Amino acid sequence: MAEKNRQWCLKRRVEASELIGAQNFEFIETDIPAPADGQVLVRTLVLGTSPAQRGYVSDGRSMHEKLAVGAVMRGRGVAVVVESKHAAFKPGDVLTASVGWQDYSVHTPTESNMSIFNIAKITNATKPLSLHIGLLGGAGATAYFGLLDVGQAKAGDTVVVSAAAGGIGSLAGQIAKLNGCRVIGICGSDAKAQWITRDLKMDGAINYKTENVEARLKELCPQGVKVFFDNVGGAVLEAVLNNLATRARIAICGFISTDYAIGQQSGLANYGNLVRNRARIEGFYIFDYIPRFAESEAKLRAWYEAGQISSCEDFDDGLERMPDTLASLFKGTNQGVKMNRVAPDP
Numbered sequence: 398m399a400e401k402n403r404q405w406c407l408k409r410r411v412e413a414s415e416l417i418g419a420q421n422f423e424f425i426e427t428d429i430p431a432p433a434d435g436q437v438l439v440r441t442l443v444l445g446t447s448p449a450q451r452g453y454v455s456d457g458r459s460m461h462e463k464l465a466v467g468a469v470m471r472g473r474g475v476a477v478v479v480e481s482k483h484a485a486f487k488p489g490d491v492l493t494a495s496v497g498w499q500d501y502s503v504h505t506p507t508e509s510n511m512s513i514f515n516i517a518k519i520t521n522a523t524k525p526l527s528l529h530i531g532l533l534g535g536a537g538a539t540a541y542f543g544l545l546d547v548g549q550a551k552a553g554d555t556v557v558v559s560a561a562a563g564g565i566g567s568l569a570g571q572i573a574k575l576n577g578c579r580v581i582g583i584c585g586s587d588a589k590a591q592w593i594t595r596d597l598k599m600d601g602a603i604n605y606k607t608e609n610v611e612a613r614l615k616e617l618c619p620q621g622v623k624v625f626f627d628n629v630g631g632a633v634l635e636a637v638l639n640n641l642a643t644r645a646r647i648a649i650c651g652f653i654s655t656d657y658a659i660g661q662q663s664g665l666a667n668y669g670n671l672v673r674n675r676a677r678i679e680g681f682y683i684f685d686y687i688p689r690f691a692e693s694e695a696k697l698r699a700w701y702e703a704g705q706i707s708s709c710e711d712f713d714d715g716l717e718r719m720p721d722t723l724a725s726l727f728k729g730t731n732q733g734v735k736m737n738r739v740a741p742d743p
């Protein structure tokens with residue numbers, strides 16, 4: 398056990414035009430907390446990332462509770478129990494929880510908070526344990542339900558995925574392929590375009606930074622886009638709205654280009670195309686799918702164990718790099734599910 402607990406605490410809120418980074422946090426050392434009766438002390442192994450974390454520490458709109466200045470940055474991760482004063486846990490047990498950006502944290506598992514998006518004991522651990530917050534965790538579930546439940550993707554559909562080389566996008570594109578769809582991925586570099594077509598077997602790719610997305614969609618989707626899994630919104634969504642198939646379904650997973658990123662927000666000028674194409678657009682929130690989480694985990698696990706889906710993990714090593722790990726989502730330097738390995742798997 399390290400002698401001290403390293404923590405990233407919020408120093409000041411992220412400004413509207415600012416790229417989140419180490420300047421917003423303070424890296425401090427405190428004593429390792431001691432668990433009281435009914436509590437567990439855990440050691441963080443892996444920390445996940447989500448663009449939504451920027452919303453915790455900015456003044457902008459967010460569905461999540463704001464973090465107070467001085468508090469440890471909130472974030473989900475995989476952790477191992479090092480000391481337990483709780484009957485249901487023993488040292489060596491692994492769990493997923495909101496452990497925060499720190500080496501050690503104390504938790505109080507109760508009947509009501511022991512769920513997959515709170516404190517969840519991992520009973521069927523699969524190595525690497527990072528899978529439990531990636532493919533087999535929230536990222537996989539978001540891709541799975543967004544595509545198949547909200548987007549209603551079916552064999553033969555032409556599916557377009559934005560941020561297709563990102564965490565959720567890379568999984569959504571693969572799930573669409575496994576369901577017999579034709580998949581076009583939109584992403585921000587030629588290297589990513591090559592990765593999603595060569596390694597992830599998507600049928601085509603568009604680099605939105607160098608190509609005319611609307612024109613390329615016309616070429617690649619001559620019958621129109623039947624399902625759009627959107628992670629970015631903004632200009633990319635507008636381009637897809639101009640290329641819809643009749644009765645298209647648009648699943649809005651995220652909108653990083655308009656809500657979290659630097660720059661001005663704009664409305665959609667061409668939403669009338671939803672009427673012309675009898676199309677449906679629907680936002681979704683993964684927390685609503687908690688009751689069905691076992692379904693996505695079982696399906697994704699089966700594909701993973703059969704070697705049919707890649708977990709697409711993209712790691713930084715070391716808690717000290719965590720602000721940069723999160724910033725990579727906004728810079729577009731991540732490829733796949735971005736995580737930070739704080740300590741090796743036990």
Ligand SMILES: NC(=O)c1ccc[n+]([C@@H]2O[C@H](COP(=O)([O-])OP(=O)(O)OC[C@H]3O[C@@H](n4cnc5c(N)ncnc54)[C@H](OP(=O)(O)O)[C@@H]3O)[C@@H](O)[C@H]2O)c1
Binds near residue numbers: 447725
């Ligand atoms: N609905 C839900 O319940 C739910 C749950 C979790 C996450 N989400 C959302 O899902 C989306 C994906 O999350 P993730 O964690 O997997 O992140 P991610 O896709 O791995 O990372 C974000 C990616 O977005 C792209 N990007 C960044 N700024 C952009 C911009 N201005 N315009 C266009 N693309 C931009 C970058 O890729 P490029 O190189 O391609 O630009 C970057 O890699 C996010 O919008 C997130 O908020 C939704």
